[in-house]
Every structure is written in structure tokens, then in C-alpha cells.
Amino acid sequence: MDVISVIRTKRDRGRLTDEQIDWVIDAYTRGEVADEQMSALAMAILLNGMDRAEIARWTAAMIASGERMDFASLPRPTADKHSTGGVGDKITLPLAPLVAACGAAVPQLSGRGLGHTGGTLDKLESIPGWRALLSNDEMMGVLRDVGAVICAAGDGLAPADKKLYALRDVTGTVEAIPLIASSIMSKKIAEGTGSLVLDVKVGSGAFMKNLDDARELASTMVGLGTDHGVRTVALLTGMSTPLGLTAGNALEVRESVEVLAGGGPADVVELTLALAREMLDAAGLKDADPEKALRDGSAMDHWRRMIAAQGGDPDAPLPVARERHVVTASATGVLTGLDAYAVGVAAWRLGAGRARKEDPVQAGAGVELHAKPGDQVTAGEPLMTLHTDTPERFAYAIEALEGGVTIEPAGTAYEAAPIVLERIA
Amino acid sequence: MDVISVIRTKRDRGRLTDEQIDWVIDAYTRGEVADEQMSALAMAILLNGMDRAEIARWTAAMIASGERMDFASLPRPTADKHSTGGVGDKITLPLAPLVAACGAAVPQLSGRGLGHTGGTLDKLESIPGWRALLSNDEMMGVLRDVGAVICAAGDGLAPADKKLYALRDVTGTVEAIPLIASSIMSKKIAEGTGSLVLDVKVGSGAFMKNLDDARELASTMVGLGTDHGVRTVALLTGMSTPLGLTAGNALEVRESVEVLAGGGPADVVELTLALAREMLDAAGLKDADPEKALRDGSAMDHWRRMIAAQGGDPDAPLPVARERHVVTASATGVLTGLDAYAVGVAAWRLGAGRARKEDPVQAGAGVELHAKPGDQVTAGEPLMTLHTDTPERFAYAIEALEGGVTIEPAGTAYEAAPIVLERIA
Numbered sequence: 001m002d003v004i005s006v007i008r009t010k011r012d013r014g015r016l017t018d019e020q021i022d023w024v025i026d027a028y029t030r031g032e033v034a035d036e037q038m039s040a041l042a043m044a045i046l047l048n049g050m051d052r053a054e055i056a057r058w059t060a061a062m063i064a065s066g067e068r069m070d071f072a073s074l075p076r077p078t079a080d081k082h083s084t085g086g087v088g089d090k091i092t093l094p095l096a097p098l099v100a101a102c103g104a105a106v107p108q109l110s111g112r113g114l115g116h117t118g119g120t121l122d123k124l125e126s127i128p129g130w131r132a133l134l135s136n137d138e139m140m141g142v143l144r145d146v147g148a149v150i151c152a153a154g155d156g157l158a159p160a161d162k163k164l165y166a167l168r169d170v171t172g173t174v175e176a177i178p179l180i181a182s183s184i185m186s187k188k189i190a191e192g193t194g195s196l197v198l199d200v201k202v203g204s205g206a207f208m209k210n211l212d213d214a215r216e217l218a219s220t221m222v223g224l225g226t227d228h229g230v231r232t233v234a235l236l237t238g239m240s241t242p243l244g245l246t247a248g249n250a251l252e253v254r255e256s257v258e259v260l261a262g263g264g265p266a267d268v269v270e271l272t273l274a275l276a277r278e279m280l281d282a283a284g285l286k287d288a289d290p291e292k293a294l295r296d297g298s299a300m301d302h303w304r305r306m307i308a309a310q311g312g313d314p315d316a317p318l319p320v321a322r323e324r325h326v327v328t329a330s331a332t333g334v335l336t337g338l339d340a341y342a343v344g345v346a347a348w349r350l351g352a353g354r355a356r357k358e359d360p361v362q363a364g365a366g367v368e369l370h371a372k373p374g375d376q377v378t379a380g381e382p383l384m385t386l387h388t389d390t391p392e393r394f395a396y397a398i399e400a401l402e403g404g405v406t407i408e409p410a411g412t413a414y415e416a417a418p419i420v421l422e423r424i425a
Numbered sequence: 426m427d428v429i430s431v432i433r434t435k436r437d438r439g440r441l442t443d444e445q446i447d448w449v450i451d452a453y454t455r456g457e458v459a460d461e462q463m464s465a466l467a468m469a470i471l472l473n474g475m476d477r478a479e480i481a482r483w484t485a486a487m488i489a490s491g492e493r494m495d496f497a498s499l500p501r502p503t504a505d506k507h508s509t510g511g512v513g514d515k516i517t518l519p520l521a522p523l524v525a526a527c528g529a530a531v532p533q534l535s536g537r538g539l540g541h542t543g544g545t546l547d548k549l550e551s552i553p554g555w556r557a558l559l560s561n562d563e564m565m566g567v568l569r570d571v572g573a574v575i576c577a578a579g580d581g582l583a584p585a586d587k588k589l590y591a592l593r594d595v596t597g598t599v600e601a602i603p604l605i606a607s608s609i610m611s612k613k614i615a616e617g618t619g620s621l622v623l624d625v626k627v628g629s630g631a632f633m634k635n636l637d638d639a640r641e642l643a644s645t646m647v648g649l650g651t652d653h654g655v656r657t658v659a660l661l662t663g664m665s666t667p668l669g670l671t672a673g674n675a676l677e678v679r680e681s682v683e684v685l686a687g688g689g690p691a692d693v694v695e696l697t698l699a700l701a702r703e704m705l706d707a708a709g710l711k712d713a714d715p716e717k718a719l720r721d722g723s724a725m726d727h728w729r730r731m732i733a734a735q736g737g738d739p740d741a742p743l744p745v746a747r748e749r750h751v752v753t754a755s756a757t758g759v760l761t762g763l764d765a766y767a768v769g770v771a772a773w774r775l776g777a778g779r780a781r782k783e784d785p786v787q788a789g790a791g792v793e794l795h796a797k798p799g800d801q802v803t804a805g806e807p808l809m810t811l812h813t814d815t816p817e818r819f820a821y822a823i824e825a826l827e828g829g830v831t832i833e834p835a836g837t838a839y840e841a842a843p844i845v846l847e848r849i850a
Binding site: 003004007008011034035036037038039040041042043044046047048167170171172173 | 471
């Protein structure tokens with residue numbers, strides 16, 4: 001087998017054979033295929049595509065590059081969720097303990113943020129003492145005792161994906177549906193969950209800017225999961241506007257706790273419940289009542305136990321940024337647009353996100369919104385508050401927000417788009 | 426400037442700006458842009474193309490990456506030739522001394538072979554004592570004294586191209602017309618020739634398999650040369666059948682000397698004269714008579730002086746392979762097809778070519794043809810002789826020839842295609 005012939009096959013719009021795919025993934029993981037060869041292949045895949053059978057084999061080869069976990073010994077059915085990433089998307093935080101409170105086991109392996117979308121682990125690390133890194137035994141222990149665990153994926157799961165993802169990140173080859181789908185699904189299938197709900201974001205703040213691309217990504221992933229025996233469902237959800245009223249690490253933890261306490265912004269509550277119902281349904285727990293679990297405090301109880309089991313103090317005050325800057329409305333009228341990408345970049349520049357994998361994040365940094373699309377605003381009144389430990393960043397954050405806020409005359413009709421746009425199963 | 430945004434521009438079918446091109450070539454040469462990033466960009470260029478202005482700027486940036494030579498001090502006009510490579514293409518050997526004998530100076534910087542096409546330097550190195558590597562001063566000395574020099578290009582010319590060519594070779598990104606054209610022309614323009622004739626091969630044994638691609642490559646290169654003040658002409662010439670009766674290093678030197686002695690195969694003589702006339706014309710020597718220079722021995726005289734000036738002994742016996750194997754005709758009739766690619770791969774496998782840059786070549790190895798398309802052949806009589814020092818390779822060479830020889834019943838009409846198919850100026 002020869003890597004140049006594999007690259008040429010895809011370059012010339014051919015199908016990769018099973019043998020070519022198995023070989024190239026294995027040889028790349030072993031270092032026999034060089035980074036510059038894999039990046040040329042990734043660009044050819046991005047531009048010329050792969051069919052369903054190629055994507056399935058590519059995913060299987062990445063799973064086969066590492067270990068597989070197994071939750072069959074747990075007394076509860078397992079259900080996991082994956083979001084393709086958005087601005088203010090803190091849903092995993094209330095969702096995992098909520099679904100655990102309803103009887104499923106939630107083995108949530110999460111990542112860190114890169115670019116304008118935040119990472120679940122970064123958010124939870126703003127809780128004093130909380131640890132993302134657990135051994136497999138520790139993870140199983142928390143899962144057994146609490147029913148939910150949120151932690152970093154070990155190095156052993158799909159190492160080919162880990163290497164390929166880092167390469168795609170620096171070679172302009174991230175935005176390829178076959179590669180995104182196989183990257184997500186290889187980790188989720190190797191993780192061993194019995195059912196999986198995918199939250200595929202659509203809009204300015206998401207990877208997928210339009211519904212067609214999101215639909216293709218979602219149905220590709222649902223097909224991959226189903227083929228591997230994982231009950232998989234996808235919701236396409238809106239990401240043109242930030243979720244909730246916060247984008248930032250500690251800011252989002254605070255909002256998540258509000259939801260678990262029975263309050264919180266309506267869109268966050270709605271999406272959390274929609275995903276919880278899908279997870280419980282996929283796990284076969286059709287009679288579970290997640291609304292009740294929010295109301296009666298059992299979801300909050302699971303949250304506190306989950307945080308404590310990983311060394312965190314659920315009662316400790318959350319970090320607060322050293323400096324704040326209030327952005328006021330430039331006009332009086334109806335807020336009709338609040339661009340998710342602009343807010344995401346602003347939060348990132350304030351210190352909530354990182355530009356490179358090695359960068360630290362600020363726990364307290366981010367954007368706090370005082371109005372959402374559809375709300376009346378008054379010129380000179382607060383629209384949002386920017387938080388950071390490094391006030392020299394305010395100017396860059398404000399620059400990112402330029403053009404991201406639209407205010408129209410009072411009386412302008414505004415119709416909110418639904419949160420859940422489509423369901424793909 | 427950020428390499429990922431440059432890659433994304435081309436990936437998304439945009440135009441690269443002058444600033445993006447200048448920066449990415451310079452940053453790649455300095456090692457700031459990594460190989461895996463450049464190979465992703467090369468694949469995006471291969472699949473999405475570049476327009477004329479982008480190719481011109483890319484070429485200029487590669488020229489600017491190194492030194493430029495200058496032949497203005499020579500008393501004669503300079504003319505150079507470049508062939509895109511074919512099987513049995515030894516034309517440079519008789520052509521350079523022939524054109525020098527007619528009054529032009531020929532600074533022929535050549536390369537080594539890779540894959541199924543031979544390299545001019547490999548061929549000349551089969552002459553005992555001959556040296557390909559000259560200092561710039563030595564090169565100017567031979568050019569001044571003899572009028573023609575064939576030597577290796579120094580490391581100082583277009584180093585960006587050197588690095589990029591090596592990368593393309595291992596990443597399946599060789600076959601991109603913008604990259605081929607800019608690679609060839611950056612070296613030829615940096616070399617400083619006043620006029621240039623391009624021999625763009627078309628057919629099974631060439632890079633360009635069809636006339637449309639060859640035409641596009643030729644006109645792209647003619648435009649680049651003209652824009653840089655080099656009088657540039659291209660001939661599209663056939664490469665479906667090997668040129669002449671030999672493919673191999675010493676074998677082709679022997680045939681070239683036959684041409685210089687006034688003999689040799691008709692197709693080699695025809696193409697040598699056609700290219701010589703174009704070179705002399707482009708150099709402004711419209712009254713030169715290359716046919717006479719072949720007849721009267723002055724071309725041969727320049728050959729002998731050129732070889733001797735680079736340490737070679739023009740009278741020394743050429744190396745001969747240790748083993749031979751005769752391939753006979755399988756039927757009686759008319760030879761209507763002799764595939765250039767099949768013969769090229771056979772010669773390569775016999776040891777005339779190399780698979781990797783570091784590999785040595787055998788001076789005596791190759792294929793000697795006893796018939797050409799249009800000739801009558803008789804079953805059981807010799808069709809070609811294979812030469813090698815390593816007889817275990819005969820089987821692989823014979824395998825390469827399978828399907829490459831077509832014999833039709835006696836009386837079948839055969840019309841030879843012309844050597845020169847088109848002229849582009």
C-alpha cells in the first residue's frame with residue numbers, strides 16, 4: 001500500500017477502498033504516513049467528499065486505533081449527549097445531572113474550548129477544586145455512585161482522531177463533514193455509550209452556518225451511530241443568538257446552577273429539557289419526568305454530588321473577573337439581532353477562550369447579556385457587561401461586537417425562531 | 426498574515442491576493458509555514474486552480490526567494506530549452522551543442538530523472554569522467570568557451586521551488602498546472618536566459634495525457650515567460666510512443682551521438698531540428714542553418730568540446746549492461762502501438778530510473794527498440810532488447826510491457842502522428 005496512490009484516489013474523485021482506509025489510518029497513527037501527506041488527503045476529502053460507506057469505514061478505523069470502554073456492568077442504561085459547539089452552550093452542565101436524576105447513567109466525556117466556542121471542561125474548572133482528569137476506575141466510580149460524570153476523554157480512545165484533529169486544526173481542513181462526523185462518532189462509539197443524542201448547532205455562532213450542511217452532518221452521524229449499535233438521535237438547534245444570558249466559564253456555571261434550581265433563562269431550560277427527553281427516550285426510560293426533577297431538587301442534588309465526587313466544592317463562591325465594562329444600547333427600540341459569533345469572539349477575546357491549545361483561560365471572563373432579541377431596549381441603558389482580568393482587552397472585545405447588535409424602531413415586529421429546528425433519527 | 430486564512434481562501438475557491446502569495450512563499454521558505462500546511466494549500470490549488478494573475482505572482486515570489494543569474498556579459502544571445510519529460514527524450518544532448526554551433530549560447534540547467542521519465546544529467550553521467558556539478562564561474566567559463574553547457578541547477582535558484590517540489594512529490598500534488606508552470610518558469614526566469622523554447626509533451630508517456638491540458642500548461646508558461654521579458658515559445662509534441670530507439674542512460678547518449686554524426690532515428694532528428702530552429706529564431710539568429718551544422722560536423726565538434734570541458738572523455742567507450750534479454754514479436758503483422766508509458770516503466774524497472782531521489786541509477790540499463798509503430802514485424806523475431814545489471818528485474822520489466830505492444834494483421838493501414846502537434850507563442 002502506498003500513500004500517494006491513496007491521496008491520488010481521493011484527489012481524482014475516486015472512492016477509497018476499505019483496505020486503503022484501514023491502512024492509511026493505521027499508518028498515520030504509527031507515524032509511517034507523514035503529517036504533510038495526511039493534510040493533503042484531508043484537503044482532498046474536504047473538497048471531494050466521501051460517501052456513507054467510506055465515512056463508516058474511516059470511523060471504524062479510528063475506533064480500532066485505540067481502546068474501547070464498556071458500561072455493560074452498570075445497572076442503568078447509558079445515555080450521552082454531544083453538541084457541535086455554540087456560544088453560551090452550557091447545556092451539558094445542567095443536563096448530565098438532570099438525566100442521571102431520571103434514572104440513566106451519563107458518561108459525558110468532554111473537551112476544552114478552542115476559538116470562539118467555549119469548552120465544558122473549561123467551564124467546570126472554574127469551580128474551586130474540581131478535577132477534569134479521572135482514571136477509568138475513578139470515572140466508573142462516579143458514574144456508579146452519582147449516575148453522571150463529566151470528565152476529559154483519556155488518551156486511549158481513538159488516538160488516530162486525536163492526531164488527525166490536531167492536524168486539521170492547523171491546516172484549514174476542519175470544516176469537512178465526513179471528517180467532523182467521523183471524529184465525533186469515533187470517540188462516542190469507542191466510549192461505549194448505549195444511546196446518544198446529538199445537538200447539531202446551526203447559525204452564525206456554529207460550525208454549520210446553514211440548515212442543509214447541519215442536516216447532512218446530523219444524518220451522517222445518526223447513520224454512523226446506528227450502524228455501530230448506538231441508538232442515536234440528532235436535534236438541529238438554532239445558534240444565531242447566544243444561548244441564555246452568559247458566555248464565559250464561571251458565568252455559565254452560575255447560569256447552569258440557576259436552571260438546576262428551577263429558574264434560569266427560558267431558552268436554556270427549553271433546550272435542556274428537550275435534550276433530556278431525547279436521552280431518556282433513547283435510553284428506554286419513557287416514563288421519566290425531567291421537569292419534575294428540576295422542580296423537586298433531585299437534579300440539583302445530583303449536580304452537587306457529581307461536582308463533589310470530582311473534588312469540587314459546590315458551595316464555594318465562583319471566581320469573578322477583576323474588571324467590568326458596560327456596553328449600552330445605541331438607540332431606543334426593539335433588539336432584533338444579537339449575533340452569536342460576535343458575542344462568542346468578544347468572550348474569547350476577553351479571556352474566556354483560547355487561541356492555542358496551550359493557552360490558559362480566565363475563569364471569570366466573558367459576556368453577560370442584559371437583553372435578548374425581542375426585548376425592548378433604551379438608548380444609553382446597559383445592553384451587556386463585559387468581564388475580564390485584563391482590561392486592555394476591552395477594546396478588542398468591543399471591536400468584535402461591531403455590527404453584531406441590531407436595534408430597530410419600537411413597534412417593529414420580532415418573531416423568535418424556535419430553539420429546536422428539526423429532529424433527525 | 427495567517428496561513429490558515431490563506432489556505433481557507435483557496436479552499437473556498439477564492440483568489441489569493443498578492444500579499445497572501447508573497448507572504449506564504451516567503452514564510453514557507455523560512456520554515457514558518459509548516460510542510461503540512463503547504464501541502465494542504467497545494468492540494469487546494471490543485472483542485473480549485475489559480476488564475477493567470479495568481480500564477481504570475483506565485484512564480485515571481487518563487488524567483489524572489491533566491492538569486493538570479495545574468496548572462497548579459499556574454500557576446501552571444503542566450504537560448505534555453507525545457508522539456509516536460511518523456512520516454513527516450515534525449516533531445517537536450519544533441520540540441521545544446523547544435524544550437525551553440527549555430528551561434529547562440531545555451532545555458533542548459535537540467536535535472537535528474539524520477540519515475541518513468543529519464544533525466545538529462547543521469548544520461549550524461551554515463552560518460553566516464555563527466556561532472557554535472559559546476560560552480561557558477563565554471564558554468565560561465567564553459568558557456569563562454571564552448572557556447573553550450575548542461576549542468577545541475579545550483580541551490581541558489583528559486584529555493585522555494587526546490588522545497589515545494591520535494592513536498593509535492595510525496596503528497597500527490599505534482600499534477601497541478603499552476604504549480605507545474607510556476608515551478609518550471611521560476612527556475613528558467615531566475616536562470617536569466619533571454620529566450621526559451623518549451624517542449625510540452627502530450628500522450629501516455631508524458632505528464633499531460635491530453636492535448637487540452639498540454640495546451641493550457643504551454644500557454645500558461647508562455648505567458649509567464651513573456652511577462653518576465655523572456656522570449657518564450659512552446660511546441661506541443663507527441664509522447665504516445667518513445668522518442669527514437671532507446672530509453673536508458675548510456676543507450677540514449679549513444680543515440681544522441683549518432684544524431685550529431687548526421688544519422689540517428691528520424692523522429693529524434695526531426696524534433697531536434699524543430700526545437701533548434703525555434704531557439705535560434707527566438708534568439709534572433711534567423712539565418713542560422715542547423716541542418717548544415719549537423720552535416721558539416723560543427724555540432725559534433727561542439728558536443729566533444731562541451732563534454733571535455735566538464736571532465737568527460739567523448740572517446741571513452743560507454744558503459745554496457747551486464748545482462749540482456751530479447752523480447753520477440755508475438756505475431757506477424759504491422760506494429761501499430763508501442764506505448765511510451767509501458768516502455769518508460771520497463772526502462773525504469775531495469776534500473777535506468779529511480780523510485781526515490783536518493784536511489785542510484787544503472788548507466789547501462791534500459792530498453793532498445795528494434796521496431797517502431799508502422800514497421801512490419803515477424804512472430805518470433807526480436808522486437809526489443811532489455812538491458813540491466815540485475816537480471817532479476819527482467820520479469821518486472823516484462824510485466825510493465827504487458828498490453829503496451831499492439832500488432833495488427835499485415836496490410837493494416839498505419840498513419841504516423843506528426844511529432845510537432847502545435848506551436849504556441
